[in-house]
Amino acid sequence: MHPTLAYHVTNTLGWSQLRPLQVAAGEAIQHGEDMLLLAPTAGGKTEAAAFPILTMMEEQRWSGLTVLYICPLKALLNNLHPRLERYAAWLGRDVAVWHGDISTSRKQAILRNPPDILLTTPESLEAMLISTKVDQRRLMRDLRVVVVDEVHAFARDDRGWHLLAVLERLHRLAGRPLQRVGLSATVGNPQDLLSWLQGSGVGRRAQVVSPEDGQSAAQPDLELDHVGTVSNAAKLIAALHRGEKRLVFCDSKQMVEELSALLREHGVTTFLSHASLSAQERHRAEEAFEQTRDCVIVSTSTLELGIDIGDLDRVIQINAPWSVASFLQRLGRTGRRSNTPRNCLLLALDHDDLLSAAGLLQLWGTGYVEPTQPPPQPRHIVAQQLLALALQEGRVGDQLWSDWWNGLEPFEDAQEIVEFLVSAGFLERDGGMLFVGTKAEQRFGRQHFRDLVAVFTAPPEFAVLHKNAEIGRMDPGLLTAQSAGPRLLLLAGRTWQVDWVDWKRRRCFVDPVEGTGGEARWPSSAFGGTSFRLARAMRDVVLGADPPVRLTQRARRGLERIRGEYGDLVHAGGTVVVREEGDVVWWTWAGHRANATLRATLGPLSDPAQRTDALNLRLRNDLDAQTWRRAVQNLPVLLPEVDQRALNGLKFSAALPADLALDTLRSRMADAVSAAHVLGEPARFLMR
Template identity: 55%
Template sequence: MSGFDLLHPVVQHHVVNTLGWRSLRPLQEDAVAPVLGGSDALLLAPTAGGKTEAALFPMLSKMAAEDWRGTSVLYLAPLRALLNNLEHRVQGYARWLGRDAAVRHGDTGQGARRRQVVERPDVLLTTPESLESMLVSATLDPHVVLADVRAVIVDEVHAFAGDDRGWHLLAVLERLSRLTGRPLQRVGLSATVGNPVDLLRWLQGSNHPGVPAVVVSPTAEAGVEVDIELDFVGSLEGAATVISALHRGEKRLAFADSRRIVERLAGSLRERGVETHVSHSSLSAAERRRAEAAFSEGRDCVIVATSTLELGIDVGDLDRVLQLGAPGTVASLLQRLGRTGRRPGTSRNMLLLAADDAELLRAFGLLLLWSEGYVEPVLPTSSPRHIAAQQLLALALQEGRVGRNTWPEWLGGLPLAPSESLPGLVDHLVGTGHLDVDEGMAFIGPETERRYGRRHFMELMSVFTTDPQVTVLHGRDEIGVVDPMVLLEKVQGPRLIALAGRSWKVNSVDWTRHRAYVEPAEGRGLARWSGSRALLSHALCDAMRRVLLGADPAGVGITRRAEGRIAEARSQWANRVDRERTVVLREDEEVRWWTWAGGRANALLHAALGVVDPELLDPDRSFDSVHIVLRADVGPGRVGAAVRSIVGHFGPTLEGVWPDVDRRAVEGLKFADILPLGVAEHTLAERLVDRAGAGNVVARGVVERRVG
């Protein structure tokens, strides 16, 4: 019997007659049996691969067959915009069966929230943060409102799993499972990942091993061609020139990996007469919706975006995807590539535009990995002790009081912190006033009330930090937010800022309320946001090394300009790479160890050198993803001897070595300040290591070279 035949007859009818489908897509067909059977599942397909329907059609069929009542299915996603985008579609599917669906997140009005408590939707689309807000709410009883939940669909689960939001998600699901008194069926939707079995095991949490689990990942659909091209344009202005000249009359989605570059590129395109829209996280929700709607309805236009449009938000049929530089991972490349090729007879396509040599080399390396079939594994962050502390406070809010020694039972054995450290964590929270205790029960203390009590403890529900920002207003319309420094830098004449792809003149700033009042202006505005540069992975840096040694990605169109430029780079950088060993290069009175190991491996190697031979290290500069800076007077053979000493002291994977952690970096770890300082520093240090990558480097040995 086919998957389609297993669906509820009403769902079958509407698939054929309302949607006009002749059949289900492979993923949808293969997902029906395991989801209907109650298995936990991970459904893998490219963007627009039909994952939402693959989960919902059997889940709605099961809801009807078993007569689930109340809010029985949660649909969780990482972005409010994605939920808004899905609401109408999910609501339509639910109404086939006389059921309802609704969205609940930070932008949902109080009236809608009250209706959802009285008339509980069968499917609730929400974020983990909003779900936790319901668990701790003083205005609704989660033991009633959420008592009927039986299944959870987690969209873009790979986007959760790689950072602390993933642990927060799992912890909230464990608390909800305990509250309902039943295991919750968990279905994850994801783009292609390198370790799907591990990802599903992680998503299962306490369901493992009691609940069956299956990865559903059908063979890629035949007939979908892939067209990837790489060009060298030399500058941001060069990129704008190419984009404005190519593919006229088509809808183009252009990705850039910083908000500043998005704004600059959008401004340059508009100066060239291109209808341009903008989407990034610092724009207001209304501004993003306006831009995305205008782009969706347009034909000859470009929308420039950060990763906000990577996660499946529908902006209509796209003709082209453009990428300024290169994303940091193959997984991200696949996600963006998958935005195209949705219409029959069209190809998945991407044009990468490198603005400088570093971008060109990174793009070559990424495409080499793609051509080799490599996709990064999604690895949960290690030992999120700060999330354990946050969950303890949230539990105390939810239940009023929790057992000082029994509270971990709510979290289903999740490895948020070593079990032996949990009593000390409670002692610290009591000692700092975040918790009070009475007869073995813990409850919210005055310090938690003081720090997090505003807006119904909303700040306690979010596990990621946000930089101090100023809201930009044109009249009563919110445009977005900017870094305060863009409003403080000295300027001659009117202060112009760039936001939403347009220039604005700043008329006044209310620093008390963090608001800037603007009006449209001509000329180029300044765009700036704070943020740290991402560390590149060992796999990507090693691929860049192999490119410099002559490797080329298969199946990629390389323009003549890009070919010529990479040939120059191979010639200029030849002394920095070696087929067998790493390179210590003396050049222009500088000594650098070219490891090509990735940022986390280099952090570990730098720390290990500091132990075995600290005089090797430059006191003013440290390392990046491809090299480590050494003192200029390092003698011949000394680095090789230090590497051998590292292996002798710590073994081939450098066990026991931890990188130094900057106190300012600890401040970027949400809730680190409710941990003991040493615990917070160690938590962050554990995230800055790649022992396998560092071990690969020390195993290869060192060759020394001199230039000039």
Template identity: 55%
Template sequence: MTGFDALHPVVQHHIVNELGWRELRPLQDDAVAPLLAGEDALLLAPTAGGKTEAALFPLLTRMAGESWSGTSLLYVCPLRALLNNLEARVNRYASWLGRSAAVRHGDTSQGVRRRMMVDQPDILLTTPESLEAMLVSATINPRSLLSEVRAVVVDEVHAFAGDDRGWHLLAVIERLTKLAGRPLQRVGLSATVGNADDLLAWLQGSKRGRRPGRVLAPKAIGGGAPEIALDYVGSLPNAATVIARLHRGEKRLVFADSRRTVEQLGVGLAELGVETYVSHSSLSVAERRRSEAAFAQGRDCVIVATSTLELGIDVGDLDRVLQVGSPSTVASLLQRVGRTGRRPGAVRNLTVLAPDDDALLRATGLLLLWSEGYVEPISPPPHAAHIAAQQVLALALQERQIGRHTWQDWLDGLELVPPTEADAIVEGLLAKGVLDEDSGMLFVGPEAEKRYGRRHFMELMSVFTSDPQVTVLHGRTEIGAVDPMVLVSKVPGPRRLTLAGRTWTVTAVDWTRRRAYVEPSEGSGTARWLGTSAPLRGRLVDAMRRVLLGATPHGVGLSGRASERLAGLRAELGDRVDAERTVVLHEDGQTRWWTWAGGRANAVLHAALDAVAPELCHPDSTYTNDHIVLRGEATESGLGAALAAANQRFGEDLAGVQPEVMQRAVQELKFGDLLPDTLAHATLSERLADHPGAASAVGRPRVERWTL
């Protein structure tokens, strides 16, 4: 008996007669039995691998067979655009059984929300932030809307698990479980990850070990190896020129890893006569939809995007994917490659264009890892004390009052922080006036309204930290948002900015309402947003070291320019690398310890050295992803003695070392202001650290070199 045979007869009928499928894909067939049995599951397949159907077909069968009523299935996504993209497809499948699906997120109008309360959808497509908003709403009863939930599907679960939105999602699911009074089946959908069993255990949250769960990842049939190419172009204008000349007549999706680069490429391509669209998070919803819809309908055109289009949003049938610069993970690279090759006979492909030396080395290192079959493990950030503080406050809003010693019952064992810190978090909230207490019951204090606003505490719903951006408008049409510094820095002549792939002249700024008014313009403008660059993983940085030592990714077509520049980098930077040892290099009056251990490991090493031998550390510089800056007079023997002292003081694993945290970083931690200062610093310090990577670097022998 196949999985197909166990599906509801009506679902079978429509799969065959409406979708025209002769059979289910392996993942879809394998998923039926465990999902019908109510098991938790993690379904793994490449982009466009049929994961949505693998989850929905058996869950719709359960819905019909067990007579689920009300809103009984939640489908959670990380992006609003992905929800919008899925709505028609999910509603189509639900309609086969006389059921319905609807989207609810931050862009959903009040009218639609009111109708949803009267005519509840069977499947609700939403985000964790919207679920939180429903739980704490003062205008709706969450029990009337969400108490019938039986199962939760989390799409692109890897995108949640790697950051604080994942902890927030798990906490919200635990609260929904308590509200519904029944265990909720949890189904995660993901592309390939390096630690699937761990990801499933994370998704199960407090139910890990208490509920059956399995990973389903059948081997893909056919498809062949993707065509991967690497070229060195030397600059962004050159990248635009290459993109304009490559693959004319085809539909091309170009990824860049910053909004600024997206805008610069968009303008450059448009000036070269290419039909170009752009997509990133600082564009208005209407502008993004306009670009994505026009691109989906086009043929000979380009869309330039940040990672907003990395996930499964449908932008039509792509011919080519190009990457300017380099993503930071193999998992991200696989997502981008997976956007192509969906037509019968089409080949998955990716062309990487390196605009500078750093991008070339990083891209080559990443492709080396890919060629070796490596995919990063997904690791949730440790020590979610700030999310625990947010949850206490959210529960006080949801229940109007919550027991000081019983609020964690709502999380049913989900440990956001060690139990010893839970009381400290509550004490801090009381001390700040965010919470008040009466007879052991906690309720929202006046300071909470001052910090998070009176409008339904909307800032409290999201774990995102939003840039302090200024909205840009052309007449009444919102174009997007920019960093305020674009509007205050001195410029000669008219103030121009680049947004939505076009140039605008600023005509007026309303600072009170944080709005800038613009008119279309010619020429180039400024594109700028605030942002922080994440440290690179040690595995990638070490791969970059191996590239400098001569390693080359197999299965990747290197252009002549890329091969020539790599040879130049190996000659220029060869004294910084060694096959077995780290390098203490004296160059131009400076000393650097080239660890190639990654930013987080180097943060631990620098903090350890600063604690035991501050005289070795440079007064003005600290560390990067690949090296630590020391004073010019530092020596390998002095460094070795300091590291031995660090091992003696902090242990061989250096677990006792806490990297220094800048106050600005604490201020940028969403909900960090809810924590006592010491706990906020400890939270960030733990997240900044890679103790195993640091210990490994200390354990390797060192060589001392001088350059002339």
């Protein structure tokens, strides 16, 4: 470590030693290796990357913008900025942050005098690259290192593919490979994640650093309870752990609002955080929560990532997240003080929720963590990148465009997409050069091609304002539904009465009212659903396995009831087919994606009207055991069919041939490996 840094780490921060992660990372980063640093929340990952990078910056006399620090959330950037600014200032270096909330004047100042380190998001990087007001080559010519925080969060959806493609373009602008350092919570396949992060640089020296530090290895304090309703959950949270700082995770914005309102009725100091609250509202809540002792903050997954909200005493989870990885991230919010264990109280609502929570804890108890798997076939991202490159460069050679992505896998066979973009008018070709066509300007060109910057589609929402201050955003369906009296909304944990609606500008003006009765609603968000491994862990619970945590008497009674209800629908050696009240149901315990794949594979043997369930499939009601076994023998696995309307959720699908867009969605809905495994298992028939 540079001597000045070492001095301040000892005397300003008061650290007597570095953590094992920070020691292990320092030397490898300074040797120029690509790296993945794994540690729980508050595990010191930021410093493990920042200190050796600052040391290199000073010893090798880097100048200009040499380091990009990329985060998935603006709030995380804002949270990290003062900390990194402090560290850099010890060496006379400067740090700036750039995202959509930063003023134009501040951005112009950054362009005039680039900082040593820039904190930003992939969307803001894309906006810089396609902007006519930014000299991209001048700004990026000194780049050497890219730090990607919460890299696992990027890798699990299309933002990760977008990020990798943008990094390859930066590689070309800088004229050198960029050292890549990823920071991540625990994942099941760290080496695969590191190779993915390397992009076209696979084969460069790289290593995963994940030393145990004792604290993370300590057994956490976990308890599962069955409370029945959100109201009961509020009563229990209000009664427990008074005087402590508690973070409660919910699986929907609506539940966050409802639980927060109930907690306030019980006299609990309560704050909220979810994506449809305004940035100012979330920041005020998180700041107040950090400074208050006896309080609760209720959140969706927005606080799962590494935003610092101070020292927590307790984490409470309503129901369960969909993955062990997410559970570990939330659990890691606690236990930051020495000699205090990580802890989590899980409160299951109905019996299905109890089974899911018990299954998740059972899976966690085996030491399993899901592999992070980027979504397959990101063809729509390829189309978006081709259009973005044409904007960035003005025009690009129709035989040279692939050079910008250095052989990155999604771009290896993209000529069909290029030809479609030209034939559909998204790109135009002239003299061997490609440039943005009129169709792209019509479809994506509003507000300087803002629609081309983000790769996700946000549902339409109305801004909710009180005295011109935005509180948050709400589903417009709440403003059009019939209402017997004054229209009341529940937002930021308070009830508001709608004053008037500006339909043209999508704004709703409200006034606060006393009492309750407000309604909260948002479009349901897409999720991967129950995985094969989680569904099988739920089956293990039904078969009698108790998760290795404390179970309250209510939870034990609930599990006993579940085992009584499902006892005939499981067996350890395979699957069960039962006839009940005229229906034939195949209990696969295979998860949503595997069951969707099985339904497509079975074709006319399955009931096409059934919505995909995680645990079972409804079959043709005249099936018997002999017919079934003959039909499924050597049956080839097929991908699920996709409704044409589903393409609305795949941004840039209009820039793809219809068959490629549909095939992309089908591949993402499938779990062919698990489906094939289930088809090969013996099926027990119970025809009642």
